[in-house]
Amino acid sequence: xxxxxxxxxxxxxxxxxxxxxxxxxxxxxxxxxxxxxxxxxxxxxxxxxxxxxxxxxxxxxxxxxxxxxxxxxxxxxxxxxxxxxxxxxxxxxxxxxxxxxxxxxxxxxxxxxxxxxxxxxxxxxxxxxxxxxxxxxxxxxxxxxxxxxxxxxxxxxxxxxxxxxxxxxxxxxxxxxxxxxxxxxxxxxxxxxxxxxxxxxxxxxxxxxxxxxxxxxxxxxxxxxxxxxxxxxxxxxxxxxxxxxxxxxxxxxxxxxxxxxxxxxxxxxxxxxxxxxxxxxxxxxxxxxxxxxxxxxxxxxxxxxxxxxxxxxxxxxxxxxxxxxxxxxxxxxxxxxxxxxxxxxxxxxxxxxxxxxxxxxxxxxxxxxxxxxxxxxxxxxxxxxxxxxxxxxxxxxxxxxxxxxxxxxxxxxxxxxxxxxxxxxxxxxxxxxxxxxxxxxxxxxxxxxxxxxxxxxxxxxxxxxxxxxxxxxxxxxxxxxxxxxxxxxxxxxxxxxxxxxxxxxxxxxxxxxxxxxxxxxxxxxxxxxx
Numbered sequence: 001x002x003x004x005x006x007x008x009x010x011x012x013x014x015x016x017x018x019x020x021x022x023x024x025x026x027x028x029x030x031x032x033x034x035x036x037x038x039x040x041x042x043x044x045x046x047x048x049x050x051x052x053x054x055x056x057x058x059x060x061x062x063x064x065x066x067x068x069x070x071x072x073x074x075x076x077x078x079x080x081x082x083x084x085x086x087x088x089x090x091x092x093x094x095x096x097x098x099x100x101x102x103x104x105x106x107x108x109x110x111x112x113x114x115x116x117x118x119x120x121x122x123x124x125x126x127x128x129x130x131x132x133x134x135x136x137x138x139x140x141x142x143x144x145x146x147x148x149x150x151x152x153x154x155x156x157x158x159x160x161x162x163x164x165x166x167x168x169x170x171x172x173x174x175x176x177x178x179x180x181x182x183x184x185x186x187x188x189x190x191x192x193x194x195x196x197x198x199x200x201x202x203x204x205x206x207x208x209x210x211x212x213x214x215x216x217x218x219x220x221x222x223x224x225x226x227x228x229x230x231x232x233x234x235x236x237x238x239x240x241x242x243x244x245x246x247x248x249x250x251x252x253x254x255x256x257x258x259x260x261x262x263x264x265x266x267x268x269x270x271x272x273x274x275x276x277x278x279x280x281x282x283x284x285x286x287x288x289x290x291x292x293x294x295x296x297x298x299x300x301x302x303x304x305x306x307x308x309x310x311x312x313x314x315x316x317x318x319x320x321x322x323x324x325x326x327x328x329x330x331x332x333x334x335x336x337x338x339x340x341x342x343x344x345x346x347x348x349x350x351x352x353x354x355x356x357x358x359x360x361x362x363x364x365x366x367x368x369x370x371x372x373x374x375x376x377x378x379x380x381x382x383x384x385x386x387x388x389x390x391x392x393x394x395x396x397x398x399x400x401x402x403x404x405x406x407x408x409x410x411x412x413x414x415x416x417x418x419x420x421x422x423x424x425x426x427x428x429x430x431x432x433x434x435x436x437x438x439x440x441x442x443x444x445x446x447x448x449x450x451x452x453x454x455x456x457x458x459x460x461x462x463x464x465x466x467x468x469x470x471x472x473x474x475x476x477x478x479x480x481x482x483x484x485x486x487x488x489x490x491x492x493x494x495x496x497x498x499x500x501x502x503x504x505x506x507x508x509x510x511x512x513x514x515x516x517x518x519x520x521x522x523x524x525x526x527x528x529x530x
Contacts, residue, residue: 020211022046023063025053027071027081027099030523033347034487035069035097035190037386042202043213047384055086065093065209068100070188074152075102075112083107088182093209095201096184102152104184105175110158118151119169125187127174131164135207136176136183140196146187147194153186181208217392221253224381224393228257232339236261237379238326239341241292242411243272243280246343246382248403249394253381254341255290256397263337264290267325269318270298271413271422273438274431283403293333297325305415305422309458311530314422318412327375340376344383345390387482407450408527416530420457430455432509433475440501441479441493448491451479454518454529463506463513472513475505478520480527488522 022039026032026048039046047061058066066087073080083103088094096104102112125146131137146167154172157163165174165185176183183204189197205211232254239251241264255262264284268277284292304317323340330337382390387408394404414430415422434453441451454476463470482488502515518525 020044020214021061021063022065022067022205022209022211023058023061024048024067024069025051025058025084025087025100026069027051027103028073029069029071029097029099031188031190031487032069035067038190038198038201039067039205040215040386040389041198042205043215044205044211045215051081051084053084055084055090058084058087059090063092064211065095065205068094068096068103068184070098070100070149073099074114075099075106076114076152088180093181093204094183095204095208096182097188097190098150098186099152101175101184101186102150102154104182105154105156105158105172108158108161108177110154110161111156112152112154115151115153115169117169119148119167120150121148122146122193123148123167123169123187125165125167125173127165128163130162131174134162134164134176134178136200136203137164138203138207140199140203145193145195146185146189146197147191148187150186183208217389217396220385220389221256221393221396224253225257228254228379228381231379232258232261234261235339236263236335236337237339237341238262238330238337238376239264240322240326240343241266241280241284241290242343242409243276243283243406244343244409244411245387245394245404245406246345246390246408248284248343248399249390249397250341250343250380250382251290252394252397252399254379260291262291262341263293263333263335265293265295265326265329267295267322267329268298269301269321269325269413271301271318271415271427273409273414274435283400293329295325295329297321297328300325302422302424307421309421311416314415314530315412318415322411323375338377339379341379341381343390344380346382346384346386349383405445407445407448409450410528416528417452417454418457419454419459419529426455426457429457429473429509429511430475433505433512436504436508437477437501440497440504444479444491444493444497447481448479449482449488450527451477451491452528453477461514465506465510465513470513472511474514474516475509475512476516476518476529477501478518478527478529480522482522482527488527490519490521 022044024036024046032048036046036048105112122145124143127137127142153170157172157175161175161177163172163175167173170186173186187194189200237254239262241247241251251264266280284290301321304321308314391404410416414427418426418430437451437453441448456474459474460471461474463472479491480488481491505515506512
């Protein structure tokens with residue numbers, strides 16, 4: 001069987017790459033994933049690759065356009081990232097942002113260097129008359145708000161390039177070479193703060209690169225079903241159904257492709273929310289025509305996790321035991337499935353360090369937690385998709401709203417929301433506090449993408465209950481909003497709501513003496529604490 005290390009990378013032969021693909025070359029930008037998302041919002045498939053890739057390797061992706069990202073480096077420093085050799089002369093339309101913009105200047109006979117004064121945050125960009133006549137800036141206001149973040153500027157325009165825009169501290173803030181279809185801007189069009197950012201990106205993609213948008217929900221479903229059929233053929237597959245939207249959509253896609261040859265297994269590991277095991281069974285059996293087998297391994301998971309406090313170790317233990325539970329389920333079947341279906345998403349692979357030259361932020365249970373001796377071949381139909389794309393697919397496949405709109409919940413469950421040992425006592429405390437939070441925040445579900453509730457099981461904090469000293473535990477609430485799971489912001493809640501949350505949790509969960517609100521964005525913080 002194929003080893004997991006090979007399976008969990010984005011294999012171009014298995015990605016939904018089509019003739020309208022866009023490659024985003026990453027120079028280490030904070031917003032690199034966001035650029036990729038913006039291209040997909042324009043209904044064009046995009047994929048992120050490192051700047052270290054050769055032109056030959058980039059061309060394997062058959063890009064119809066290239067986007068160069070920003071990055072933290074300075075173009076003049078030693079060992080600064082460079083544009084892949086030959087890329088500017090490959091005849092492919094190119095759009096460059098921030099660092100990529102500066103690097104094009106340096107690589108094409110112009111010059112970039114330190115500015116007298118950097119620009120950060122909201123800035124007014126001014127287009128000149130040449131810009132207004134260029135298709136890149138069609139329907140873009142002459143003076144508009146953009147988001148800048150740089151201390152380096154283009155000081156000399158490359159030969160055959162046209163100057164298009166400037167700002168207070170940046171004389172050359174945009175340029176282009178219409179003949180070679182190479183354009184660039186100093187600002188960040190991908191962030192929402194740039195008023196006409198998406199319009200500029202779409203002008204480049206549609207009017208300059210002449211790409212026809214076809215990355216639609218119907219197209220993705222058709223391609224995925226075709227790939228699944230080709231991979232599984234007439235064999236059988238087993239799907240790890242967690243109750244979350246990712247595994248549900250993965251199961252629905254595979255079910256559409258192979259029908260009765262799919263068996264869904266719900267492993268109750270005991271790390272779910274209060275009464276969620278019963279609810280998952282009810283939801284799926286009432287809404288989907290899946291073969292559903294339930295494995296109750298709550299005692300086994302708790303035994304395996306006894307004394308374990310390290311978060312990465314928790315994830316690996318849970319990931320491996322999931323597979324052992326699947327294997328046990330398979331032995332009780334009259335058939336022998338050869339494939340395991342998982343709801344792994346693109347952000348899961350990226351954050352687990354299994355993308356293209358990406359750092360390991362935290363091992364996703366589907367990626368870093370699987371054993372090397374896996375007895376199944378993996379089917380991961382969603383591994384090149386973002387969360388909002390997955391929800392759209394689920395809706396098109398007829399999954400009910402209560403599944404599609406379910407708040408994301410980690411596969412390892414509450415184990416990664418307990419800072420400390422995972423035992424029945426800590427689970428009971430967290431389940432009760434989480435249930436209160438879910439109930440109070442229910443009417444805010446449209447604003448809140450998810451609200452992890454975290455138990456600091458190793459921290460004791462003094463409180464007062466019943467007019468006497470009470471030494472208990474703190475709980476952390478993290479209400480966040482996000483579109484793609486790669487970036488997130490905290491959700492503002494009225495004081496009355498927060499007061500109600502705090503009062504109810506500390507009154508209804510006697511072990512809790514303090515409620516804390518986490519207002520950290522992502523980045524720098526991840527969604528989960530562990």
